[in-house]
Amino acid sequence: MFDLLITEQQDTPLYQRIYDEIREQIHIGRLQGGMRLPSVRSLAVQLNSSKTPIETAYQMLLAEGYVLSVPRSGLYIADYDRLFPTEPSRPFNSSPTPGRPEEPLHLPAPPTVVDFNPTSLDPALFPFRTWSKLLKQSLEHFAGDMGKYGDPQGEWELRTAVAQYLWSSRGVNCLPEQIVIGSGMAYSIGILIKLLPGLKRVAMEEPGYNLVRDQFVLNGYGIDPIEVRKNGIEVSDLWTSSAQAVYVTPSHQFPTGGILPYPDRERLLDWAAERGAYVVEDDYAGEFRYSGKPIPSLQSLDRRDRVIYIGTFSKAVTPALRLNYMVLPPALLKTLRSMPYEILFAPSRIEQWAMYLFMEQGHWHRHIRKMRNTYRRKHRHLLALIALHLGDLVEVTGEHAGLHLQLAVKIRKSAQSLVKLAAGAGVAVYDFHKMWMGEKPIAEKFPNVFLGFAGIGLQEMETGIRLLRKAWFEGFSDDATP
Amino acid sequence: MFDLLITEQQDTPLYQRIYDEIREQIHIGRLQGGMRLPSVRSLAVQLNSSKTPIETAYQMLLAEGYVLSVPRSGLYIADYDRLFPTEPSRPFNSSPTPGRPEEPLHLPAPPTVVDFNPTSLDPALFPFRTWSKLLKQSLEHFAGDMGKYGDPQGEWELRTAVAQYLWSSRGVNCLPEQIVIGSGMAYSIGILIKLLPGLKRVAMEEPGYNLVRDQFVLNGYGIDPIEVRKNGIEVSDLWTSSAQAVYVTPSHQFPTGGILPYPDRERLLDWAAERGAYVVEDDYAGEFRYSGKPIPSLQSLDRRDRVIYIGTFSKAVTPALRLNYMVLPPALLKTLRSMPYEILFAPSRIEQWAMYLFMEQGHWHRHIRKMRNTYRRKHRHLLALIALHLGDLVEVTGEHAGLHLQLAVKIRKSAQSLVKLAAGAGVAVYDFHKMWMGEKPIAEKFPNVFLGFAGIGLQEMETGIRLLRKAWFEGFSDDATP
Numbered sequence: 001m002f003d004l005l006i007t008e009q010q011d012t013p014l015y016q017r018i019y020d021e022i023r024e025q026i027h028i029g030r031l032q033g034g035m036r037l038p039s040v041r042s043l044a045v046q047l048n049s050s051k052t053p054i055e056t057a058y059q060m061l062l063a064e065g066y067v068l069s070v071p072r073s074g075l076y077i078a079d080y081d082r083l084f085p086t087e088p089s090r091p092f093n094s095s096p097t098p099g100r101p102e103e104p105l106h107l108p109a110p111p112t113v114v115d116f117n118p119t120s121l122d123p124a125l126f127p128f129r130t131w132s133k134l135l136k137q138s139l140e141h142f143a144g145d146m147g148k149y150g151d152p153q154g155e156w157e158l159r160t161a162v163a164q165y166l167w168s169s170r171g172v173n174c175l176p177e178q179i180v181i182g183s184g185m186a187y188s189i190g191i192l193i194k195l196l197p198g199l200k201r202v203a204m205e206e207p208g209y210n211l212v213r214d215q216f217v218l219n220g221y222g223i224d225p226i227e228v229r230k231n232g233i234e235v236s237d238l239w240t241s242s243a244q245a246v247y248v249t250p251s252h253q254f255p256t257g258g259i260l261p262y263p264d265r266e267r268l269l270d271w272a273a274e275r276g277a278y279v280v281e282d283d284y285a286g287e288f289r290y291s292g293k294p295i296p297s298l299q300s301l302d303r304r305d306r307v308i309y310i311g312t313f314s315k316a317v318t319p320a321l322r323l324n325y326m327v328l329p330p331a332l333l334k335t336l337r338s339m340p341y342e343i344l345f346a347p348s349r350i351e352q353w354a355m356y357l358f359m360e361q362g363h364w365h366r367h368i369r370k371m372r373n374t375y376r377r378k379h380r381h382l383l384a385l386i387a388l389h390l391g392d393l394v395e396v397t398g399e400h401a402g403l404h405l406q407l408a409v410k411i412r413k414s415a416q417s418l419v420k421l422a423a424g425a426g427v428a429v430y431d432f433h434k435m436w437m438g439e440k441p442i443a444e445k446f447p448n449v450f451l452g453f454a455g456i457g458l459q460e461m462e463t464g465i466r467l468l469r470k471a472w473f474e475g476f477s478d479d480a481t482p
Numbered sequence: 483m484f485d486l487l488i489t490e491q492q493d494t495p496l497y498q499r500i501y502d503e504i505r506e507q508i509h510i511g512r513l514q515g516g517m518r519l520p521s522v523r524s525l526a527v528q529l530n531s532s533k534t535p536i537e538t539a540y541q542m543l544l545a546e547g548y549v550l551s552v553p554r555s556g557l558y559i560a561d562y563d564r565l566f567p568t569e570p571s572r573p574f575n576s577s578p579t580p581g582r583p584e585e586p587l588h589l590p591a592p593p594t595v596v597d598f599n600p601t602s603l604d605p606a607l608f609p610f611r612t613w614s615k616l617l618k619q620s621l622e623h624f625a626g627d628m629g630k631y632g633d634p635q636g637e638w639e640l641r642t643a644v645a646q647y648l649w650s651s652r653g654v655n656c657l658p659e660q661i662v663i664g665s666g667m668a669y670s671i672g673i674l675i676k677l678l679p680g681l682k683r684v685a686m687e688e689p690g691y692n693l694v695r696d697q698f699v700l701n702g703y704g705i706d707p708i709e710v711r712k713n714g715i716e717v718s719d720l721w722t723s724s725a726q727a728v729y730v731t732p733s734h735q736f737p738t739g740g741i742l743p744y745p746d747r748e749r750l751l752d753w754a755a756e757r758g759a760y761v762v763e764d765d766y767a768g769e770f771r772y773s774g775k776p777i778p779s780l781q782s783l784d785r786r787d788r789v790i791y792i793g794t795f796s797k798a799v800t801p802a803l804r805l806n807y808m809v810l811p812p813a814l815l816k817t818l819r820s821m822p823y824e825i826l827f828a829p830s831r832i833e834q835w836a837m838y839l840f841m842e843q844g845h846w847h848r849h850i851r852k853m854r855n856t857y858r859r860k861h862r863h864l865l866a867l868i869a870l871h872l873g874d875l876v877e878v879t880g881e882h883a884g885l886h887l888q889l890a891v892k893i894r895k896s897a898q899s900l901v902k903l904a905a906g907a908g909v910a911v912y913d914f915h916k917m918w919m920g921e922k923p924i925a926e927k928f929p930n931v932f933l934g935f936a937g938i939g940l941q942e943m944e945t946g947i948r949l950l951r952k953a954w955f956e957g958f959s960d961d962a963t964p
Contacts, residue, residue, distance in 0.1 A: 146605040186825075218824070346804070
């Protein structure tokens with residue numbers, strides 16, 4: 001029996017009161033999982049109201065998962081108590097999203113006006129028309145294969161296209177056979193872990209990419225944090241570590257943005273050869289360099305097969321696709337061949353085919369060029385705005401490549417408090433404390449925050465930087481050094 | 483310096499001789515990785531031939547990965563020796579493809595005329611037009627999200643749609659929060675392994691799905707094989723096992739095809755509750771049942787939160803999509819919430835959105851109904867053909883659900899030799915010996931082979947069955963029991 005007592009307070013709209021009451025009854029357990037809600041009409045009669053407020057309330061309950069709709073039957077209470085005996089349900093959209101860096105769980109109030117999120121791209125830059133045309137094409141071209149599983153290592157056509165692109169753009173020398181198409185860094189690292197059974201300690205950049213570090217830790221590996229200086233990992237420190245592998249981001253150290261100089265690259269490869277260790281090269285920003293002459297990838301310098309090269313489509317195309325690739329050296333390829341194929345599970349064939357067509361038809365080269373120019377423009381604009389509005393109050397580093405830069409703010413505050421101050425002004429900037437395994441060295445002369453520019457418009461940028469100046473320096477400019 | 487000596491034997495075409503010579507020189511190491519091939523024109527001059535044979539030879543070398551093409555530069559020798567010091571490169575398309583069961587590595591000669599592969603679907607049944615329309619729609623609807631990473635547990639909209647579908651069609655009671663969208667069984671099992679750290683032994687159906695068994699073995703788990711009788715796993719045997727989890731396929735035991743009776747389901751749940759163990763319910767064939775009244779899923783019968791429910795879109799839509807889902811009981815959901823989010827990495831947001839629209843717009847219900855009817859028709863037709871052409875010479879079991887059936891062939895031969903005989907006649911049938919962990923019991927009165935019918939046309943079916951009769955019984959009918 002369904003009995004709803006709707007309070008009379010006229011200040012809250014009826015739909016809200018209906019929604020509150022039903023939710024309340026679910027919480028206190030008067031409405032049990034599996035119970036059917038009355039039809040909109042019958043409840044309208046019971047409450048002597050119009051249908052609209054009831055439909056609205058039901059929609060809200062449905063959207064929030066309190067009730068489930070059974071086609072041609074009605075709405076039922078979800079088994080709520082069973083699910084959350086103790087604590088209340090966490091908001092559905094609050095599960096953290098991956099990326100570099102992850103987004104803060106609770107968005108700052110007031111609502112963010114300008115978000116310098118380093119993981120975001122400008123959605124407008126995604127080649128919508130081309131992509132949906134290519135999806136259509138791949139459904140047609142490969143129609144006959146729609147009933148079959150694909151190669152778990154990735155579609156052959158795509159692997160050929162990737163091999164040729166890597167060769168021409170990054171000097172990576174490999175056969176399509178060496179390429180493992182995947183659905184992101186977590187997948188690739190998961191495969192590597194299976195291919196390197198002996199491995200128990202991994203060296204990581206400190207600070208470094210926490211997602212990768214967590215992957216290794218989750219699998220019971222020991223981590224040796226290796227200090228990052230101005231230009232990236234301090235190679236000489238590797239010799240004091242017992243790690244049999246090191247994960248590096250030489251094209252744009254994540255997060256500090258340093259670019260590993262050529263000599264260090266050779267020294268890194270020497271260390272690996274000497275120790276029989278592997279170097280995992282995450283070339284996530286390989287496509288985006290704004291000054292100086294490009295430095296070849298580690299893989300292209302490696303003559304001793306010590307490098308595992310990993311690249312992604314998340315920066316150049318979209319992170320929504322979850323498509324990346326890993327290039328295995330011959331020895332690991334042989335290990336892979338000797339293992340049950342179940343360790344591999346490539347992503348959607350349809351999108352792999354579409355990406356193949358995207359590359360094969362030349363869209364890819366055009367798109368990369370376009371993205372590079374756009375990012376260069378945004379990058380230059382951001383630097384100009386920082387010089388104009390923040391001037392000597394900050395110091396920019398890690399700005400020669402990638403999609404974010406590092407700002408040393410000349411003020412006696414912690415990075416966290418700078419992030420908070422910015423949030424208070426409606427600007428999201430990022431403090432990568434999660435990227436540190438150990439404590440952040442107090443040594444740092446000034447607090448560092450990070451600003452991404454790929455996902456943000458030129459106009460927003462200006463607003464954002466102006467607001468940052470307000471938030472950080474107006475009112476306590478005496479804190480700032482001259 | 484590039485010097486090509488083309489033999490004079492006129493019986494092989496010129497392009498073939500060019501191809502052979504270059505490949506030979508790569509093998510013996512005279513052509514080294516990184517060397518540039520001469521342009522088609524210059525080689526044509528050198529050989530005093532037309533361009534066509536040279537272009538053809540280059541195309542072949544390119545297609546086989548011996549050379550790589552660098553846009554606006556030319557063709558280069560791939561670093562071949564480095565890659566395969568000892569053995570020759572394996573043919574590119576020969577890497578095994580997953581599924582149930584995996585396909586034989588070497589296809590039988592003569593080329594297969596009729597393939598009863600249980601993993602294949604009829605590609606013509608894929609809703610091409612609708613799907614490409616929905617991909618377009620999701621690119622439009624969700625354009626604003628294209629620059630961002632999604633929820634690693636899966637897009638909220640899709641999880642809501644799946645929860646409602648499971649509730650209405652399989653009685654599965656869950657909130658969208660309990661659903662983990664994945665890219666296939668290997669992914670889901672990988673997550674489970676992280677959620678059940680204490681777990682060290684898993685019980686599996688014997689025979690059972692080798693992909694799942696291998697996943698557990700790969701991760702260092704001990705396996706307790708539990709005998710499968712006519713109707714599925716022998717629940718009573720579980721009590722003698724120390725496993726803290728069991729993987730089962732109750733809706734259509736894989737591979738034997740038994741349907742676990744209701745009382746056994748209750749007994750299975752009692753065992754799990756008593757032992758505090760988990761039951762992994764793989765409902766891969768839940769949608770396809772051809773006779774008798776449907777038996778509720780284990781999850782829907784479970785009142786003690788012991789069931790992990792796993793379903794897939796690979797059977798009803800296409801395996802090319804690599805899209806599945808797992809329903810976690812509350813306790814495991816809490817464990818998940820307490821872990822770093824990096825253990826999850828959902829597949830493409832674009833295809834998740836498309837699948838959401840597919841379900842939300844009602845295409846899904848129509849499609850499932852259509853597939854069910856098609857499969858029922860094929861299934862009935864196959865049974866009729868078997869009765870007509872093989873009659874008493876075989877015994878059909880596991881035919882009440884799923885997309886394949888089991889054939890006990892009344893002949894004194896091994897299943898392997900039956901598969902070989904069939905292959906010799908151009909028919910692929912399958913012997914699931916890989917599904918057995920231990921030795922296949924000799925006890926079996928007759929050898930069993932498996933025939934899938936989802937991916938095959940009615941006409942082919944008839945040809946196939948006729949050929950099987952020829953291959954198995956004509957010539958040695960004296961072997962056959964009357």
